[in-house]
Structure formats: structure tokens, C-alpha cells
Amino acid sequence: MSFSLAETIKRRQPDQFTLYGRHINPKLTRVLGIIGFDKIWVKGEGAYLWDANGERYLDLLAGYSTFNLGRDHPTVRRALEEALELQRPSLVKMDVPLLAGILAEQLVARMPPGLDAVFFANSGADAVDTALKFARAATGRPRVLYLDHAFHGLMLGTLSVNGGKQFRKGFGKLMPGFDKVPAGDTRALERELRKGNVAAIVVEPIQGKSVHVPADDYLPTVQRLCRAYGTVFVCDEVQVGMGRSGRFLCCEHWGLEPDIVTLAKSLGGGFVPSSAAIMRRSIHDKVYSRLDRCQVHSTTFGENELAMAAGLATLHVIDEERLVERAAVLGDQLLAGLRGLQDRHQMIADVRGKGLIVAVEFRPPRALALRAAWTAAEAAQKGLFAQFVVMALMRDHHMLTQVGGPDVNIIKLLPPLIIGEEEVDAIVAAFDAVLTEAASVRGSVWRQSGRLIKQALSQ
Numbered sequence: 001m002s003f004s005l006a007e008t009i010k011r012r013q014p015d016q017f018t019l020y021g022r023h024i025n026p027k028l029t030r031v032l033g034i035i036g037f038d039k040i041w042v043k044g045e046g047a048y049l050w051d052a053n054g055e056r057y058l059d060l061l062a063g064y065s066t067f068n069l070g071r072d073h074p075t076v077r078r079a080l081e082e083a084l085e086l087q088r089p090s091l092v093k094m095d096v097p098l099l100a101g102i103l104a105e106q107l108v109a110r111m112p113p114g115l116d117a118v119f120f121a122n123s124g125a126d127a128v129d130t131a132l133k134f135a136r137a138a139t140g141r142p143r144v145l146y147l148d149h150a151f152h153g154l155m156l157g158t159l160s161v162n163g164g165k166q167f168r169k170g171f172g173k174l175m176p177g178f179d180k181v182p183a184g185d186t187r188a189l190e191r192e193l194r195k196g197n198v199a200a201i202v203v204e205p206i207q208g209k210s211v212h213v214p215a216d217d218y219l220p221t222v223q224r225l226c227r228a229y230g231t232v233f234v235c236d237e238v239q240v241g242m243g244r245s246g247r248f249l250c251c252e253h254w255g256l257e258p259d260i261v262t263l264a265k266s267l268g269g270g271f272v273p274s275s276a277a278i279m280r281r282s283i284h285d286k287v288y289s290r291l292d293r294c295q296v297h298s299t300t301f302g303e304n305e306l307a308m309a310a311g312l313a314t315l316h317v318i319d320e321e322r323l324v325e326r327a328a329v330l331g332d333q334l335l336a337g338l339r340g341l342q343d344r345h346q347m348i349a350d351v352r353g354k355g356l357i358v359a360v361e362f363r364p365p366r367a368l369a370l371r372a373a374w375t376a377a378e379a380a381q382k383g384l385f386a387q388f389v390v391m392a393l394m395r396d397h398h399m400l401t402q403v404g405g406p407d408v409n410i411i412k413l414l415p416p417l418i419i420g421e422e423e424v425d426a427i428v429a430a431f432d433a434v435l436t437e438a439a440s441v442r443g444s445v446w447r448q449s450g451r452l453i454k455q456a457l458s459q
Helices: 005-023 026-035 074-085 098-106 126-138 184-192 216-229 250-254 281-287 305-320 324-340 368-380 384-397 421-438 448-455
Strands: 041-045 048-051 055-059 117-120 143-147 178-181 198-203 231-235 258-261 275-280 347-353 357-362 410-413
Touching: 005 026, 005 098, 026 231, 026 384, 041 178, 048 126, 055 421, 074 305, 098 117, 098 275, 098 305, 117 126, 126 143, 126 198, 126 275, 143 448, 178 184, 184 216, 198 216, 216 231, 231 305, 258 305, 275 281, 305 324, 305 368, 324 347, 324 357, 324 421, 357 384, 384 410, 384 421
Parallel strands: 143 178, 143 198, 198 231, 231 258
Antiparallel strands: 041 048, 048 055, 117 275, 258 275, 347 357, 357 410
């Protein structure tokens, strides 16, 4: 009997949530049911998802920025089909793969000056962990600094540079010598660098969890201090790179020239896991310092043919469809539209971002009845109002969004870079409608709150 994936999916689709809850993560299945996200997704194309009932949803998560090109982009699909048809000899290991060399060449051409050595891995956490490991080898120093509210991954090494206490809690003592410094505080940073034992500082040019955009002079000062004290400056572009911010690298907004850049997520075109750490040759040479150390750092799947083919096709699409420029233009329109709502809706505290990474932050309402409802929600769990809005956007407007992090009243938007003015107008209109409903405690936004507050209190 031959294997058919289509038949397997058709036969087992009704068991989807049961299987996942039984064998993978029952808490996640429960959460999705509580917030109304328990959909069975059957198709993804471009900026949209379809559920089993044929309903279409605008995807404003884009797989946490994995689908910058949208879902199932035909150019990347064709490249992968061609790679399979060619029967390329992937993962020979005692080999130097051609496609890896071509992709490395093309990435280097897009980097700031001096970054000309590439290491390919599988995920953002892999790439960041590589950067930290290489920085320690290059400097001979033990310490690594990171910023509060940072997010660089959830493996043990990258969790050690994660500024979110909710993610760190419960895993015991993390990596020694990995220390947090306040974001925006260059004096505190210099005090640590002056000790002479800091290998690296790792930063997200725009922090992904809260969409925190730094002051104009902050990152240039960080870079200057790193140069002065011999510390490796790492820019984590895993979420904000690949055109997301309206530049190929987000750090270009500040004219930065980091020592290491990390990329992942959409590097694989939304099809294949892939990541890269691109660095100065002097750092690379400290790791691969002798012939007998030529494989001292490696990963099994990092240069596989499908990932490299997807990466090459992705860069082609970004250039061919001018997605970097598109993200800049559409991002400005989206920011302008959402900021235009601030005068009409008292609970919008801030709208910020660059390109198509955008945050809408909420604050307590002034009206007494609404403030009482807000206070009750916050007492149950911080950030619950933003979750009410996320649920309303899904239920009433078929838009997939998320809260911008634990305990914050922030909604983060990461639409595919292929969206158009129609989607921008729809997003602004949806926020306007939801917040109009939220202006009354009798509106649907607050009516749904009781069950969610009960669930939050029962944890």
C-alpha cells in the first residue's frame, strides 16, 4: 500500500486537536480554545489563511516574520521542486556545497562593510548561539551582555540573553556571566564594558516583543563603546531583518556596522528552516584557527540543499518584487492610519514601529465604568485588555494577531511584506471598529471578558 499524505490528512483531520493535546502540548490546545483561536487551518496563500469552513483570515503574524514573502510563494516553491528534480546530493558533509557558497556570497553583498564570513544554521536561536560562542572565542572573554525585554531565543544559551523573566522562570540558574543592562542606558553599559571582560553585547535593533524603537543616538553609541572596549557588537536581525523594517537590515536605519549579524525566519522563504550568522573574517578565523579545527563548530542540517535553494529564491523575490521598498511605503501608510485613530480612541497610548513591524499600545480609559472594567481585567492578569482586542479582531474581522509579550497591553503586527493598500485600510478599519465597541462596557469586547478573567484567575 503506497503512502499518501493527502489521504492521511483527510483521514486524521478530525483528530487534530485531540492528537496535539494528547502527545504534544495540551496547555496550548486549551489556550487556543479559550481565546477562540481553535481553528483548523487547511490552506495558506499570500497574506491569507483559510479554515476548514472555507473562511478567509488576514495573517498579521506571518509565522513571527517567517512569511515575509507571504505563504506558498510560487518562485520559492518552484526552486524547491527544481532542487528535488535535480536530485542534488544534499548533506554529503565531507563536501563544500555550491549553493551554500552562492547564498553566502549574496548575503555578504547585502551586509554592512567588513562582514564577509557566513555560518549557516537552522533557527534564529542557533544563529544567535553561534554569534555568542564565536564572540567568546574571538575575544577570550567570558561575559555577554543583553538588554532588558530582549528576546533572542529559548534554548539554554539564548534563554540566558532573554530579558523576559516569564520565559526564564522555572529553568534554574542559566549561563554564568550573561548579564542584563538597561536598554537605553549607555552609562550603565560603559560601566560594564570598562571591566574589560565582556565578549559581546547582543541587541535587537527593534525589540520584537514590545516593538521598542530605540532613541536615535542609542545604538550608534553602543557601537562606539563596543569599538572602544574591544567588545563584539551583535545585531540580532532574526525577526526584524530581511526587509521587515523597510531596510534589508533594520540596523541600517542607524547606519550601524555590527561585528556579527544574525538572520533566520524568512531566510527559508516560509518553506525550510534556515538561519545564518554573518560576521567579520577576524572573528571567524579565531574559531576555525587551524586545519584540525575546520569543523570545530558545525550543525547537521545547516547547509542542506533545500534551505540554500529556498534562500536564493527568497533573495531573488525580495529584489524582484521590491519588497524592502514596499515594506517602507506600506509601513508608513499603516502607521499613519493607526496613529490617526489616537484622537478618536482614548485607550490608544502609542503607535510605533518601522516598516511592517508595528505595535499598538493601550492605556487605561478615563471613563469611570471603563476604568473599573480595565482594573478588574488587569487584576486577573496584566495585559488582558490587549488579548480582548486580539480576540475581537479574530472573531469579528478575521485577522490573526497576537499580544506583544507577557503582561503588556500591546498588540504587535507583522504582516507579510506583500500586503497592499487594501489590507492596510482593512487593518485600520478593524482596529477602529473594535475600539469603538470597547468604548462601551456593554460592547462585545468587554462582554467576552468574564470568561477570560475567570480562566486567568484559575491558573
